[in-house]
Amino acid sequence: MRTFDFDLFVIGGGSGGVRAARMAAQRGARVALAECAELGGTCVNVGCIPKKLYSYAAGYAEAFEEAEGYGWHVGETRFDWAQLKANRAREITRLNGVYRSLLEAAGVQLIQGWAQLTDAHGVQVGEKHFTAQHVLVATGGMPFVPDIQGREHGVVSDAMFDLDPFPKRLVVVGGGYIACEFASIFNGLGAQVTQVQRSAHLLNEFDEDLRQFLAKEMTRTGVDIRFNAEISMVTRLESGLCALLSRGQRVEADTILFATGRVPNTAGMGLEAAGVALDERGGVIVDAHYRSSVPSVLAVGDVSTRQQLTPVALAEAMVVVDTLFGKGKRQLDYDYTPTAVFTHPNVGTCGYTEAAARMKFGKVTIFSSEFRALRHTLSESKERTFMKLIVDKASDRVVGLHMVGPDAGEIVQGFAVAMRCGATKADFDSTIGIHPTVAEEFVTMREPMP
Ligand code: NDP
Numbered sequence: 316m317r318t319f320d321f322d323l324f325v326i327g328g329g330s331g332g333v334r335a336a337r338m339a340a341q342r343g344a345r346v347a348l349a350e351c352a353e354l355g356g357t358c359v360n361v362g363c364i365p366k367k368l369y370s371y372a373a374g375y376a377e378a379f380e381e382a383e384g385y386g387w388h389v390g391e392t393r394f395d396w397a398q399l400k401a402n403r404a405r406e407i408t409r410l411n412g413v414y415r416s417l418l419e420a421a422g423v424q425l426i427q428g429w430a431q432l433t434d435a436h437g438v439q440v441g442e443k444h445f446t447a448q449h450v451l452v453a454t455g456g457m458p459f460v461p462d463i464q465g466r467e468h469g470v471v472s473d474a475m476f477d478l479d480p481f482p483k484r485l486v487v488v489g490g491g492y493i494a495c496e497f498a499s500i501f502n503g504l505g506a507q508v509t510q511v512q513r514s515a516h517l518l519n520e521f522d523e524d525l526r527q528f529l530a531k532e533m534t535r536t537g538v539d540i541r542f543n544a545e546i547s548m549v550t551r552l553e554s555g556l557c558a559l560l561s562r563g564q565r566v567e568a569d570t571i572l573f574a575t576g577r578v579p580n581t582a583g584m585g586l587e588a589a590g591v592a593l594d595e596r597g598g599v600i601v602d603a604h605y606r607s608s609v610p611s612v613l614a615v616g617d618v619s620t621r622q623q624l625t626p627v628a629l630a631e632a633m634v635v636v637d638t639l640f641g642k643g644k645r646q647l648d649y650d651y652t653p654t655a656v657f658t659h660p661n662v663g664t665c666g667y668t669e670a671a672a673r674m675k676f677g678k679v680t681i682f683s684s685e686f687r688a689l690r691h692t693l694s695e696s697k698e699r700t701f702m703k704l705i706v707d708k709a710s711d712r713v714v715g716l717h718m719v720g721p722d723a724g725e726i727v728q729g730f731a732v733a734m735r736c737g738a739t740k741a742d743f744d745s746t747i748g749i750h751p752t753v754a755e756e757f758v759t760m761r762e763p764m765p
Contacts, residue, residue, distance in 0.1 A: 317436075319436060319446045319447050319448045320345075320347070320445045320446045320447060321344075321345045321346060321347045321424075321445065321446070321447040321448070322339070322344040322345045322346065322447065322448050322449065322639075322640070323335070323336070323339045323344050323345075323346045323347075323447060323448070323449045323450075323451060323639065323640075324346075324347050324348075324349070324430075324438050324445060324447035324449070324450045324451070325346065325347070325348040325349070325450075325451045325453060326348075326349050326430040326432075326438065326450065326451065326452050326453065326454055326584070327348075327349075327350065327356065327452065327453035327454040327455060327580075327616075327618070328348055328349075328350030328352075328353075328354040328355065328356060328414070328418075328425075329355065329356015329357060329358060329359075329453060329454075329455045329616065329628070330355075330356055330358050330359075330616065330625045330628045330629055330632075331356075331453040331455075331615040331616030331628035331629065331631060331632045332348060332350075332356070332451065332453030332454075332615075332616070332632070333348070333354065333355070333356075333414055333417070333418060334628075334629045334632040334633065334636075335451050335453065335615065335632035335633075335635055335636055336348040336418060336421070336423045337417055337418055337421045337423060338421075338632070338633065338636040339636050339639065339640050340418075340421040340422045340423045341421050342636065342640040342641055343640070344639075344640050346421075346422070346423045346424070347423065347424040347425075347426055347445060347447070348418060348423050348424070348425055348426065349426040349427075349428060349429075349430035349438070349440050350425070350426075350427065351427070351428055351429045351430075353407075353411045354411050354414035354415055354418070355407075355410055355411055355414050356455050357455050357456070357617070358625045359407060359410050359411065359414070360407060360411075361472065361473040361476060362472075362625075363625055364406075364407065364410065365403050365407060365476045366496055366497075366500070366657065367657060368399075368403050368406065369399070369403070369476070369500045369504070370496065370499070370500050370503075370657045370659070372394075372399050372500075372503075372504060373499065373500045373501075373502070373503025373504050373659060374503065374659065376394075376503045376504070376505070377503065377536075377659065377696065377698075379392050380694075380696070381690075381691070381694030381695070381696050382694075384693040384694045384695050385693055385694065394504060394505055396480070396481040396504070400476065400477055403476060404477075426440050426443075426445075428440040428441045429441075429583075430584070431583070431584055431585040432450060432452075432584060432585040432586055432588075432589040432591070432612065433585060433589065434589050435450075435589060435590070435609050435610075435611045435612065436448065436450070436611055438450060439585075447611075448611065449611055449612075449613060449639055450611060450612045450613070451612075451613045451614070451615065451632075451635060452581075452584070452586070452591075452599055452607075452612065452613070452614040452615075452618055452619075453614065453615050453616050453618060453628070453632070454579075454580040454581065454584065454618045455579075455580050455616055455617045455618055456577040456578055456579050456580055456617035456618065456623060457577060457578060457580050458471035458472055458473065458573065458574075458575075458576075458577055458578075459575055459576045459577055459578045460573040460575060461573070461575055463546060463547060463548060463549070464547075464548045464549070465548050465549030465550055465551075466549060466573065468549045468550070468551055468556050468571065469488070469549055469556075469570075469571040469572065469573045470570060470571070470572055470573070471572070471573055471574075472493050472497065472572065472574055475497055475501075475572060478570060480569075481504070481505075481506070482501065482506050482568070482569040482570035483505075483506060483507060483569055484506065484507045484509075484555065484567060484568045484569050484570075485497075485498075485501045485506045485507070485508045485509070485568055485569065485570050485571075485572065486508075486509050486510075486511060486546075486556075486558045486566050486568040486570070486571045486572070487501075487508060487509070487510045487511070487572045487574055488511050488546050488558075488571065488572065488573050488574060488575055489510075489511075489512065489573065489574035489575045489576070490510070490512030490513075490514065490516065490517040490518065490519070491517075491518065491519065491574060491575075491576065492518070492656050493574040493577075494510060494512070494517075494572070494574035494575075495510075495517055495518065495529070495533070495656055495658045495662075496656060496657050496658055497572055497574060498510045498533065498538045498540075498658075499533060499536070499538065499657075499658040499659040500657075500659075502533075502536060502537050502538045502659070503536075503659055507537075507539075508537070508538045508539065509538075509539045509540075509541065509558075509566045509568070510533075510538055510539065510540045510541065511541050511544050511545075511546050511558065511560060511566070512540065512541065512542050512543075512544065513543070513544065513545045514542070514543065515542050515543055516530070516542070517529055517530050517533075517540070518656065518662070520668070521662070521664060521668065521717075522664065522668040522669055522670075522703060522715065522717045523668070523669065523670065524669070524683065524701070524703055524717070525662065525664065525668075525701065525703065525717045525718075525719055528685070528699075528701040528719050529656075529658060529662055529719050530542075532658075532659075532660055532698065532699065532719060533658060533659075535697060535698075536659055541560065541564070541566075544560045544561060544562065544564065545560065545561040546558050546559070546560055546561075546571075547559050547560065547561050549571055552567065554567065555567055555568055555569045556568050556569065556570070556571050558571055577617065577623060578596055578597055578598075579593075579596055579597050579598035579599070579617060579618045579619065580617075580618055581593060581597045581598065581599065581618060582597065586599065586612075589609060589612070590608060590609045591607045591608055591609050591612050592607065592608035598618060598619050598620075599612075599614035599618055599619040600619070601613065601614050601619045603646050604634065604635075604638050604644060604646070605619070605631060605634065605635050605638075613635055615628055615631035615632050615635055616628030616631060616632070622649060622652060624652070624654060626652075627649070627652065630647055631647060634646070634647050650666075650735070651665055651666050651731060651734045651735045652665075652731075653665040653727050653728055653730075653731035655723060655724030655727065657724065660698060660700070660719055660720050660721055660723065661718075661719070661720065661721065661722060661723035661724050662717075662718070662719050662723055663717075663718045663723030663724045663725075663726055663727030663728075664715075664716070664717045664718070664727060665715070665716045665717075665727050665730060665731045665734050666705070666713070666714050666715040666716055666734055667705060667714045667715040668705075668715060668717075669681060669703075669705055669715065671715075672705045672707070672714050672715050675714075676707040676708070676709065676714060677708075677709070678707075678708035678709065679705050679706060679707055679708055679714070680705075680706045680708055680740070680763045680764075681703065681704070681705055681706075681763060681764040682703065682704040682706070682740075682760040682761075682762070682763055682764065683701075683702070683703045683704075683760075683764050684701070684702045684703075684756050684760055685699055685700070685701050685702075686699065686700055686756070687699055687700070688700050688720065688721065688753050689751050689753075690721070698720075698721075699720075700718070700719065700720030700721070700753055700756075701717075701718065701719040701720060702717070702718050702720070702756050702757060702760070703715070703716070703717040703718075704716055704740070704743070704757065704760060705717075706739075706740045710739070711739040711740050711741055712737055712738070712739050712740075713733075713734055713738055713739065713740055713742075713743060714734075716730050716731075716734060716757065718757075720753055721753060722753070726753070726754045726757075729754075730757060743757065743758050743760075744758065744761070746758040
């Protein structure tokens with residue numbers, strides 16, 4: 316029988332790769348992990364974690380304003396961008412260290428460098444060549460920037476955390492997760508933000524009522540959203556940058572962020588030469604057990620999946636580890652994956668949009684509510700909260716749950732458990748609310764929409 320240097324060689328030290336390497340090693344496998352940058356991948360270094368920290372920072376601006384209604388006189392406030400950046404960098408370095416310790420403690424051999432597949436079982440990193448029974452590609456994704464004139468003057472989300480100086484005027488191109496989050500964050504931190512979205516809505520594939528409501532709320536907080544507007548050129552001026560929009564509009568800015576989607580990170584890794592089939596986006600094509608067209612090569616996370624979410628990558632990694640080194644084959648069920656967008660206010664969602672539910676289930680009942688939360692009776696904030704339930708008429712199952720409002724991500728996480736268990740509207744109705752909370756509205760909505 317052929318012997319290999321390792322049982323598993325993981326390429327990429329992000330969420331999926333680290334989880335797979337660590338858990339496989341804990342089950343006794345001989346594991347190596349190659350990473351050319353810091354451990355933790357997009358999520359830890361330039362994604363979820365620093366973004367959420369900056370989102371908290373942005374939230375204080377509202378909190379200071381609202382405090383007065385509660386009798387607090389906050390006095391003069393001053394935002395120190397350099398301090399936020401330094402504190403974030405310190406926390407991210409700490410997390411990089413945590414990832415390293417976890418891998419080392421599990422016995423994973425860490426290899427620093429760019430890894431390339433040489434054949435079905437071979438990986439080259441610099442001068443060194445390794446063999447492994449299984450190779451897991453977990454190299455994530457990277458920002459995509461459309462081919463427009465002057466795009467080199469713009470930046471992608473990776474650069475937003477360390478901008479210098481703070482952009483007083485920011486143009487955000489795109490209407491997806493990343494665009495909406497950064498537009499909200501920098502608006503909260505004090506920038507004048509213009510968001511340019513090519514279509515008539517934000518957040519493609521989200522519920523129509525939800526995204527209309529979000530656009531209204533983001534506009535209320537000060538984001539200037541230009542719908543049906545494409546950016547055709549970026550030029551450099553003495554006073555900064557200028558974005559030319561398709562209908563002749565010009566927007567001046569200090570920074571232009573392209574948040575126009577992400578593509579799988581597979582270039583220059585020798586995948587195709589080794590026989591690994593890629594899709595039209597460059598993503599690794601995998602089966603339900605994450606095997607590529609080369610059976611010894613697997614892929615998880617953003618490099619292959621269509622749900623680019625850290626918890627999805629973690630779950631896929633666990634399926635791979637169970638399949639290769641443990642409990643045996645199992646399949647991940649992606650239905651009712653909850654997700655949040657950390658705009659101000661937050662978006663939380665689980666299950667089907669109204670349009671998708673009508674297509675899938677035929678007859679559905681809609682419950683919807685919009686209100687001012689108790690907190691804002693004294694804060695005098697004009698913020699409103701939106702909640703919506705979609706119920707399959709035939710089974711009474713709650714198949715869609717959507718929210719725009721404070722802590723929507725925290726609230727929807729719990730409801731997602733119930734929804735995966737098949738909770739019906741009758742179950743929601745028989746659940747006692749927690750009073751007074753915003754979340755109780757989900758169990759007290761009684762009147763369907765006409
Ligand atoms: P998305 O796919 O969500 O959004 C891309 C946006 O760019 C869309 O609004 C799209 O417009 C627009 N766009 C695409 N191509 C062009 C173009 N050529 N010109 C102009 N506009 C264009 O991508 P993101 O980069 O925002 O996020 C990638 C993924 O990362 C998300 O899907 C999500 O899974 C994940 N993510 C998750 C987060 C979370 O969980 N909170 C946070 C951040 C990212 P249109 O709508 O018209 O197609």
